Amino acid sequence: GNSVTQMEGPVTLSEEAFLTINCTYTATGYPSLFWYVQYPGEGLQLLLKATKADDKGSNKGFEATYRKETTSFHLEKGSVQVSDSAVYFCALPSINDYKLSFGAGTTVTVRA
Amino acid sequence: NAGVTQTPKFRILKIGQSMTLQCTQDMNHNYMYWYRQDPGMGLKLIYYSVGAGITDKGEVPNGYNVSRSTTEDFPLRLELAAPSQTSVYFCASSLPGAQGGNTEAFFGQGTRLTVV
Numbered sequence: 679g680n681s682v683t684q685m686e687g688p689v690t691l692s693e694e695a696f697l698t699i700n701c702t703y704t705a706t707g708y709p710s711l712f713w714y715v716q717y718p719g720e721g722l723q724l725l726l727k728a729t730k731a732d733d734k735g736s737n738k739g740f741e742a743t744y745r746k747e748t749t750s751f752h753l754e755k756g757s758v759q760v761s762d763s764a765v766y767f768c769a770l771p772s773i774n775d776y777k778l779s780f781g782a783g784t785t786v787t788v789r790a
Numbered sequence: 791n792a793g794v795t796q797t798p799k800f801r802i803l804k805i806g807q808s809m810t811l812q813c814t815q816d817m818n819h820n821y822m823y824w825y826r827q828d829p830g831m832g833l834k835l836i837y838y839s840v841g842a843g844i845t846d847k848g849e850v851p852n853g854y855n856v857s858r859s860t861t862e863d864f865p866l867r868l869e870l871a872a873p874s875q876t877s878v879y880f881c882a883s884s885l886p887g888a889q890g891g892n893t894e895a896f897f898g899q900g901t902r903l904t905v906v
Contacts, residue, residue: 709887712894714897720899721897724896771884771893776821777835777838777848778835778882778884778895780832780833783833
């Protein structure tokens with residue numbers, strides 16, 4: 679079935695540093711790809727998504743491009759802030775059995 | 791919009807007790823899910839449902855039961871609570887995707903459960 683492999687953390691950065699979190703996927707067909715974010719003490723919320731190859735999802739300064747050739751969907755932000763401290767999950771739906779597959783999550787801490 | 795609402799937010803159970811975690815959504819979503827998240831770990835799927843009257847097991851169903859009598863509600867039942875069930879539980883819902891899969895999921899705020 680469909681699955682994702684996500685770079686594990688934790689990742690600690692200084693404010694204004696560049697952030698990359700790697701995500702690669704295995705899938706039948708070309709499902710939508712998602713990045714979710716979980717702020718401390720909260721549930722997951724959708725950060726961005728891409729629905730087809732070469733699509734770029736973006737939100738809150740974060741970007742990720744759906745790369746069919748490398749089966750990747752890496753998350754990037756050019757200048758992180760303390761408020762970006764959170765756990766980030768890569769995810770994709772399973773076309774045939776209705777399940778969502780999540781990566782293990784990457785904990786990001788941004789220091790002032 | 792309320793979205794996905796979970797109750798309670800916190801609960802402490804004694805070993806052997808039982809309880810029901812409530813989940814309701816007001817978005818008319820067909821698909822609903824229960825996940826657990828252990829400290830420092832990712833999400834593990836407990837049960838899911840593709841519509842009223844239909845439920846199926848996820849990765850870690852043992853010790854849990856679910857029902858889906860309406861589109862809106864998807865309660866999770868813990869029977870004979872054990873320390874291994876100490877976790878944060880998340881309910882989520884989604885619509886079917888265009889290709890027969892699902893679209894993005896909307897999550898509740900979570901229930902933090904401690905079994906002592």
